Amino acid sequence: MDCTLHLVLIFSCIYLTCLSSQQETRFVYNGFDQADLFTDGLAKILPGGILQLTNTTERQVGHAFFKQSFDFAPSEFFTHFVCALVPPKLGADGGHGIAFVVSPSMNLSHASPTQYLGVFSIPTNGTSSPHLLAIELDTVSTVEFDVLEKPHVGISVNSPLSVESALPSYFSSALGSNVSINLLSGEPIQVWVDYDGTLLNVSLAPINIEKPNRPLMSRSINLSEIFEDKIFVGFSASTGQLTSNQYILGWSFSRSKELFQALDLSKLPQAPLPHDEPEKAPLPKDKLSPLLIGLVVVLVILVLIVLGGLYLYRRNKYAEVRESWEREYGPHRFSYKSLYKATNGFGRDGLIGRGGFGEVYKGTLPLSRHIAVKRLSHDAEQGMKQFVAEVVTMGSLQHRNLVPLLGYCRRKGELLLVSEYMPCGSLDQYLFHNRNPSLSWLQRISILNDIASAISYLHTGASPAVLHRDIKASNVMLDSEGNGRLGDFGMAGFHDPRANLSSTAAVGTIGYMAPELITMGTSTRTDVYAFGAFILEVTCGRRPVEPELPVEKQYLVKWVCECWRSDSLLETRDPRLGGEFLTEEHTLARFLTIFSRYRSFYASVNASII
Ligand SMILES: *[C@@H]1O[C@H](CO)[C@@H](O)[C@H](O)[C@H]1NC(C)=O
Ligand SMILES: *[C@@H]1O[C@H](CO)[C@@H](O)[C@H](O)[C@H]1NC(C)=O
Ligand SMILES: *[C@@H]1O[C@H](CO)[C@@H](O)[C@H](O)[C@H]1NC(C)=O
Numbered sequence: 122m123d124c125t126l127h128l129v130l131i132f133s134c135i136y137l138t139c140l141s142s143q144q145e146t147r148f149v150y151n152g153f154d155q156a157d158l159f160t161d162g163l164a165k166i167l168p169g170g171i172l173q174l175t176n177t178t179e180r181q182v183g184h185a186f187f188k189q190s191f192d193f194a195p196s197e198f199f200t201h202f203v204c205a206l207v208p209p210k211l212g213a214d215g216g217h218g219i220a221f222v223v224s225p226s227m228n229l230s231h232a233s234p235t236q237y238l239g240v241f242s243i244p245t246n247g248t249s250s251p252h253l254l255a256i257e258l259d260t261v262s263t264v265e266f267d268v269l270e271k272p273h274v275g276i277s278v279n280s281p282l283s284v285e286s287a288l289p290s291y292f293s294s295a296l297g298s299n300v301s302i303n304l305l306s307g308e309p310i311q312v313w314v315d316y317d318g319t320l321l322n323v324s325l326a327p328i329n330i331e332k333p334n335r336p337l338m339s340r341s342i343n344l345s346e347i348f349e350d351k352i353f354v355g356f357s358a359s360t361g362q363l364t365s366n367q368y369i370l371g372w373s374f375s376r377s378k379e380l381f382q383a384l385d386l387s388k389l390p391q392a393p394l395p396h397d398e399p400e401k402a403p404l405p406k407d408k409l410s411p412l413l414i415g416l417v418v419v420l421v422i423l424v425l426i427v428l429g430g431l432y433l434y435r436r437n438k439y440a441e442v443r444e445s446w447e448r449e450y451g452p453h454r455f456s457y458k459s460l461y462k463a464t465n466g467f468g469r470d471g472l473i474g475r476g477g478f479g480e481v482y483k484g485t486l487p488l489s490r491h492i493a494v495k496r497l498s499h500d501a502e503q504g505m506k507q508f509v510a511e512v513v514t515m516g517s518l519q520h521r522n523l524v525p526l527l528g529y530c531r532r533k534g535e536l537l538l539v540s541e542y543m544p545c546g547s548l549d550q551y552l553f554h555n556r557n558p559s560l561s562w563l564q565r566i567s568i569l570n571d572i573a574s575a576i577s578y579l580h581t582g583a584s585p586a587v588l589h590r591d592i593k594a595s596n597v598m599l600d601s602e603g604n605g606r607l608g609d610f611g612m613a614g615f616h617d618p619r620a621n622l623s624s625t626a627a628v629g630t631i632g633y634m635a636p637e638l639i640t641m642g643t644s645t646r647t648d649v650y651a652f653g654a655f656i657l658e659v660t661c662g663r664r665p666v667e668p669e670l671p672v673e674k675q676y677l678v679k680w681v682c683e684c685w686r687s688d689s690l691l692e693t694r695d696p697r698l699g700g701e702f703l704t705e706e707h708t709l710a711r712f713l714t715i716f717s718r719y720r721s722f723y724a725s726v727n728a729s730i731i
């Protein structure tokens with residue numbers, strides 16, 4: 122009985138030993154849920170049965186070993202595993218790779234990350250080279266170890282220098298050619314490592330492809346020279362500056378070809394792919410967009426307001442009044458903008474005169490053409506059409522002793538008259554304001570002559586006749602040669618012989634206005650009277666009316682007449698002339714020549730002065 126019991130026990134033991142030793146010769150993991158593996162470093166089994174060797178932490182290693190050792194003899198093994206190398210972003214680089222390791226020990230704590238793949242260590246003096254076999258899927262090639270400069274598959278024995286390496290590919294018998302494999306695609310890759318004691322074959326294939334007929338690498342190696350009795354099999358992976366999530370999804374190992382069990386690929390877990398980065402982007406975009414849109418809208422509105430304001434400001438600044446009847450005067454019409462620019466915005470610097478009805482500015486048009494711009498304020502639109510017509514007609518008057526009128530411009534409440542600029546200013550500045558050089562007797566006679574011919578032209582040469590209506594020293598300009606030129610047609614009107622004289626408004630300056638003006642109305646005669654007063658002005662060097670003087674001298678015309686009657690005419694001459702003047706006879710002869718220019722009015726002049 123005891124004997125039988127002992128026998129049963131002994132057989133059971135043998136059976137169990139056999140069973141266990143048989144189990145030890147092979148294993149299959151379709152996913153690692155039930156697996157009892159030794160892991161270190163970053164390696165761990167994730168829920169779902171994925172063996173993660175590394176995540177994307179830099180410069181780390183991860184190891185996973187089948188916990189039981191194998192006897193090395195008989196020296197053959199067959200393995201098939203599925204791995205996935207998933208870089209942080211699909212299509213980007215990742216590192217550093219994984220290796221199938223055959224090692225006498227599971228303790229690889231001395232090993233280095235990066236290009237050493239957690240298998241080998243940075244060589245130091247004194248450490249003997251390890252006894253190791255590594256089949257590497259190297260995704261970062263290093264100059265010091267790798268012949269191939271791209272991700273590659275290599276066989277390393279005892280040293281990180283590969284004894285053989287190849288670009289990842291498989292031989293497709295269907296296509297009859299090699300098909301390359303992207304190690305970093307994130308897709309599962311099948312790897313076979315077969316060793317029959319002499320040849321070490323390595324094959325690769327994508328998950329949906331059968332084991333290729335021809336291995337990628339076939340290397341003759343005598344592993345008996347490396348390993349003595351016990352070996353462990355497992356995986357190692359490392360990260361460097363480049364990182365990947367590196368996974369093993371399934372693993373089958375066998376000591377003999379006959380017992381080898383294929384993986385059930387349909388049962389393998391799925392390697393998680395990197396979250397698509399764009400998911401992050403829409404979030405801030407959604408949050409920001411209302412704010413951004415609001416900002417942009419506010420900005421656009423502000424810009425529009427500013428632009429609109431600028432436009433209105435400019436339009437207002439350069440606004441003009443233009444009516445349909447003005448079309449025919451187009452060539453004589455100046456734009457306000459051009460005048461504004463010519464006069465530097467009607468600045469103080471350009472102000473050259475100020476009269477009863479406006480200010481005069483000096484300006485420069487393009488091509489250095491100098492102009493004088495008279496600004497008249499007017500409120501009534503009434504009569505404007507007639508006025509402009511007159512101005513334009515006067516612009517067409519051509520005489521060497523007239524200041525040429527170039528054109529006009531109309532704005533609301535404002536009229537601008539543009540004439541040629543006379544560089545020497547007006548005569549009154551020389552007569553009353555002591556502007557140098559003071560005028561000589563001959564110069565004065567010459568200027569009187571000039572103005573006489575200008576008035577003669579206006580009264581007889583122009584058709585219809587033109588009345589100046591405001592002849593006086595301040596309206597006589599001197600041109601660059603010292604010639605007198607009659608200017609300022611601002612107050613002039615047309616004399617139509619058929620029109621009712623009294624209907625024409627009485628205008629002019631006190632002292633130049635003929636006495637009969639009040640009762641008779643304007644006529645060419647009133648211009649002649651004013652011219653007579655102007656002659657006295659020039660010869661006597663004083664204004665027609667000067668209230669500060671003693672009563673008998675206050676009115677120039679009256680005073681001269683009285684002096685003439687009392688035979689003391691010379692007293693009235695301009696004291697600045699000194700002794701320089703022509704004798705009475707000559708003077709009279711000169712005047713007679715001048716007056717003969719408008720003989721028809723001689724009587725009127727004679728009556729009022731001589
Ligand atoms: C990687 O795993 C380690 C340990 O499990 C953890 O400390 C680290 O945060 C992980 N890194 C990343 C990038 O997930
Ligand atoms: C692993 O090996 C190192 C020396 O390389 C040793 O210091 C360490 O104690 C070993 N670890 C284990 C768990 O045996
Ligand atoms: C390592 O050994 C080499 C010679 O084999 C020597 O030149 C080198 O200096 C040694 N380095 C160290 C750190 O001992």
Ligand SMILES: *[C@@H]1O[C@H](CO)[C@@H](O)[C@H](O)[C@H]1NC(C)=O
Binds near residue numbers: 287298299337
């Ligand atoms: C396929 O690749 C292997 C190993 O890299 C090489 O020996 C073989 O010539 C290649 N075959 C073809 C058809 O390119």
Ligand SMILES: *[C@@H]1O[C@H](CO)[C@@H](O)[C@H](O)[C@H]1NC(C)=O
Binds near residue numbers: 317336339
């Ligand atoms: C290795 O591949 C060669 C063909 O290249 C083949 O003859 C040999 O049987 C293979 N060995 C193993 C162990 O699969």
Ligand SMILES: *[C@@H]1O[C@H](CO)[C@@H](O)[C@H](O)[C@H]1NC(C)=O
Binds near residue numbers: 319343345346
């Ligand atoms: C392999 O190496 C061992 C030990 O060095 C030796 O006994 C054996 O003959 C070698 N086998 C071959 C095929 O060279």
